Each structure stands twice: as C-alpha cells, then as structure tokens.
Amino acid sequence: MIRIKEAIIVEGRYDVNTVKQLxxxxxxxxxxxxxxxxxxxxxxxxxxxxxxxxxxxxxSDGAGLVIRNYLKGSIPASQxxxxxxxxxxxxxxxxxxxxxxxxxxxxxxxxxxxxxALRRAGATILDDTSGEETGKCTEHAQRAISPxxxxxxxxxxxxxxxxxxxxxxxxxxxxxxxxxxxxxALIEFLNVISNxxxxxxxVEEIRKK
Numbered sequence: 001m002i003r004i005k006e007a008i009i010v011e012g013r014y015d016v017n018t019v020k021q022l023x024x025x026x027x028x029x030x031x032x033x034x035x036x037x038x039x040x041x042x043x044x045x046x047x048x049x050x051x052x053x054x055x056x057x058x059x060s061d062g063a064g065l066v067i068r069n070y071l072k073g074s075i076p077a078s079q080x081x082x083x084x085x086x087x088x089x090x091x092x093x094x095x096x097x098x099x100x101x102x103x104x105x106x107x108x109x110x111x112x113x114x115x116x117a118l119r120r121a122g123a124t125i126l127d128d129t130s131g132e133e134t135g136k137c138t139e140h141a142q143r144a145i146s147p148x149x150x151x152x153x154x155x156x157x158x159x160x161x162x163x164x165x166x167x168x169x170x171x172x173x174x175x176x177x178x179x180x181x182x183x184x185a186l187i188e189f190l191n192v193i194s195n196x197x198x199x200x201x202x203v204e205e206i207r208k209k
Contacts, residue, residue: 002115005124006055006081007048011067014094015106019057022111023118024127026052030067042074049079055123057083057114059105065180083121084189085109086176120189148190148199150183156203159183170206171199 007026010016019027026048028041035041048054056071058064072080085106091098092108099105106114119125153159158168168186169179177189190199 002118002123002125003127004055004118005126006053008055008057008083008118009045009071010057010106011059011064012107014092015057018107018109019114022114030058030071033063033067035067036070045071046075049075053079053081053124055081055083055118055121057085057106057117057121059099059103060085060087060180061099061101061103061105062180064105081121081123082185082189083117083123084177084181085113085117087173087179148187148194148196150187152196152199153183153187156200158186158203167203167206171202174202174206 001024002022003024005025007028008019008023010019010027010029011032012029016027016029028045028048031038031041045054054071054075056068058068068082072082085104088104088108089098089102090104090108091102092104109117150159153168154161158164158171168183172179172181172186175189177186181189
C-alpha cells in the first residue's frame with residue numbers, strides 16, 4: 001500500500017475501488033461527464049487541490065481526455081499533477097462488451113501499471129509498503145537540467161513538420177502513454193520524467209528502427 005499526499009481524481013466508482021486497493025489517500029470520482037454540471041463537486045476538488053494537491057487519473061480514451069482537459073482548465077496548474085495509463089485494448093471482467101474504443105480503463109489496469117503511473121506523475125509518496133523503492137517521486141526534480149519546450153518538439157520533428165504526428169505517436173507508445181495526448185500535454189509529462197537530452201535520444205532510437 002502506498003500512502004501519498006495528493007488526492008486522486010478518477011472517473012467512476014469502479015475506478016475508485018481499484019485505486020483504493022493500492023493507495024492510502026482520498027480517491028474521488030468525477031461521475032463521468034456529470035462533473036461538467038456538478039459545481040459542488042468541482043468546488044470540492046478545488047478545495048482539496050489547495051490543501052494537498054490533486055492527481056488526475058482518467059482513462060486513456062477520448063472521454064477520459066475530455067474530462068482531464070476540463071479539470072485542467074478548472075483548477076490551477078500548480079495544484080494538479082497528471083497520471084496517464086497506457087493504451088491497452090481489452091475488456092474488464094465485469095463488462096459484457098468492451099468500451100466504445102476497445103481500451104481498458106483505470107479499473108482494468110494491473111496494480112504495477114497503476115503504481116508506475118502514479119510515480120511517473122510525481123506523486124508525493126509519504127510511505128510505501130508495496131516492497132518497491134521509495135523516493136522515485138522526486139526523480140523528476142533531478143531530470144529538469146534541460147527542460148523540454150515547444151521549440152524542442154519542433155526541432156526534434158515532433159510537431160509542425162511532415163511526419164510529426166506519426167513520430168509523436170511512436171514516442172507516446174514507447175513511453176506507454178495514450179496516443180491521443182496533445183503536444184502540450186506531452187511536454188508537461190516529459191518534464192516530470194525526463195529532459196531534452198533523453199527525449200532526443202529516444203527520437204533517434206525510433207528513427208533508426
């Protein structure tokens with residue numbers, strides 16, 4: 001069980017049940033798209049973000065991206081961290097059919113995948129009894145020697161150039177991130193786990209394949 005400082009926001013109650021088996025913190029649901037009209041719930045999220053910070057953990061499909069972007073625009077960026085699960089196709093056991101896009105949601109992720117997603121997002125781990133090393137949450141602070149900027153994505157061929165979308169998709173897949181992630185979201189995430197030199201090396205490796 002991992003005890004973290006930030007409160008975690010997920011989409012639905014089954015996601016809450018899954019995450020609560022792994023972490024000791026407040027885990028709340030958006031109720032799916034209901035968050036768009038639920039001003040009280042959004043107010044609660046804002047209060048939590050001021051007190052301890054929020055960690056957004058939505059599905060990797062289009063609906064999850066819409067909800068994430070809504071919260072991103074409604075809560076100060078300095079109070080929010082973003083955890084991303086990889087695109088894995090399949091069906092949760094409780095469901096008769098797969099989701100519209102055929103991807104597993106948060107509830108369908110294995111525990112190790114969710115733990116890694118939280119660590120890579122920079123979750124503030126207060127205590128870890130899962131048998132893994134502690135302190136990884138601060139790894140991003142050591143990686144910010146050469147922070148990544150929009151100009152870097154262009155220079156590396158990841159935006160604004162012929163073939164940029166394909167190359168960016170390959171990078172996202174290598175990192176185990178949703179291929180729907182925007183260039184801006186990619187920058188935000190990479191600056192948590194990496195730096196420009198490491199990104200350049202990854203792009204070079206992909207081009208050689």
